[in-house]
Amino acid sequence: MAFSDSFGAKTRQSGFVDGVPPLIALLIVGAGGLLIAVLLASVLIPAYILRSKKRYLLPVVGVVLAAWGWLYWDKIGRSASIMEWQRSSQSICEAEVTKLPTWVSTNSLLIEDQLPTTISLVRLLTERQLDYVEIKTSELDDRRSCAAVDDLGSCVWMVPSSASAKYVRLELADDSDPQCFKWPYGVTQYLNQAPIIPGFCITLIGVSKPTSDVSLHLHPAPNPEKKEIGAWVIEKREAGTVLARMPTPRIAGLGEVAKISEVDKVGLRCEFPSWSLINLVGRHGRDSKSPFALREKRVTASQDVRKLAEDALDFPTAPSTEVLLKYATDRARDSVFHSDYNEDVWRDALNEARREGFGSYGHRLVDWDAHAIVAIDLTPKEDASPWEALAVGKGFVAFRASSQPSWYDNNGGALFHFLPDGTIDWKVRIISPLVDSAPCHRFTPTATFVIGKNLHLAGECQAEPGSRAAQQGLEGRISVEWTIRLDDLPGRL
DSSP states (O other), X not given: OHHHHHHHHHHXXXXXXXXXXXXXXXXXXXXXXXXXXXXXXXXXXXXXXXXTOHHHHHHHHHHHHHHHHHHHIIIIIHHHHHHHHHHHHHHHHHHHHTXXXXXXXXXXXXXXXXXXXXXXXXXXHTTSOOSEEEEEXXXXXXXXXXXXXXXXXXXXXXXXXXXXXXXXXXXXXXXXXXXXXXXXHHHHHHHTSTTBOSSEXXXXXXXXXXXOSEEEEEEOOSOGGGTOOEEEEEEETTTOOEEEEEEEOOOTTOOOOBOOOSSSSOOOOTTSHHHHHHTTEESSOTTOOOSSBOEEEEEEOSSOHHHHHTTGGGSOEEOOEEEEEOOSSHHHHHHHHSGGGOHHHHHHHHHHHHHHXXXXXXXXXXXXXXXXXXXXXXXXSSOOXXXXXXXXTXXXXXXXXXXXXXXXXXXXXXXXXXXXXXXXXXXXXEOOOOOSSOSBSOOOOOEEEEETTEEEEEEEEEBOTTSHHHHTTOOSEEEEEEEEEGGGSSSOO
């Protein structure tokens, strides 16, 4: 401690600022000294050279000082001015946000001055139910036109030469329509995943003159030097009536990507005005039923799952048996362990929901009567990890998805059932199967499903050499499934 105090005292006596490490302070002082030396040299060297021609001395020194002054303003003063201008526009925007409408109803939209993301376009046509979307294309360096970008702003939808025009129009059509455009795989894949109801495609044609009812475009800040502020606007095209407006300091061509967020009820953010405004657009209200897509919905568990688990030893119990297997194909494996992104599982979930009212799709439950796909938050605000909830039957099954401790070492684990609205229905403690040895070093379930009269808790692990899995001829990554008879559970799924 004495050494520390002594060292601190020495640094203060040496002129260093309290709390700044000596090396950093030395670098700061050195940089400042170097700047002063360069400034003096830029004045003294011309003065020395022109010492015999004194009539040129003052003009030359004046030019040097003026150059330094301009450099300071251009690199420091101008930036500070622009930053202040941006801050002032942010304050103006925040004041005007409160005046924005909650919804802008229209059957068509023209997007100008900014390219939308691909998924935004799909959402506008499906969830927002627009008849069509028109886009003012952007010409790339190789003279090809771009209609949409990814989240990073890179072009991913090239306009085909057959549709080359200043504007393009996109519409939904039946997937058997010969005019269906061959989109990049990511877009085609998205059209076949939740919350989109499969069976549709998107057509694209070039148009010389847009006919959309409203447009989203930029009124650029005309002169940033004078701190003038522009705005992104949604405007009624024929009447010129502004329906929604968000101020922005941006100039033409320097804006953020116009995109619809993954959650409908996004906050209005002045940092992303075009993003915010495009989220206001649709044919009907946010809660309307679309024939093309289900509404995404989240519910919160009526009781915190982590607090419920504290009394797991007092829960009723249910025995389990074990099945070891290895999936023959990656497709079969993905349908179990990656079902949230599996097109086949999504179609099966929709068909199940049409028949039974509810369908299981990974972590989400398809509620056909509510025309919604529902996810559950197991804790009110915080991350519920390592607890997970998967859709099963007419609700959700929640369990601890952590391999430490292993479910074998812990003699099983707690299982909870929640109803579609988040209400806790029942709870049970699953007892580990009666086996001589575990097939894997660690095991935890990551998938659950019903086959016949059994609930399956499935997980993947690496088969241990010499274990029961190896004795059965199973090597490498295998699936371990614990099966529980539905009749042994304290309630229905």
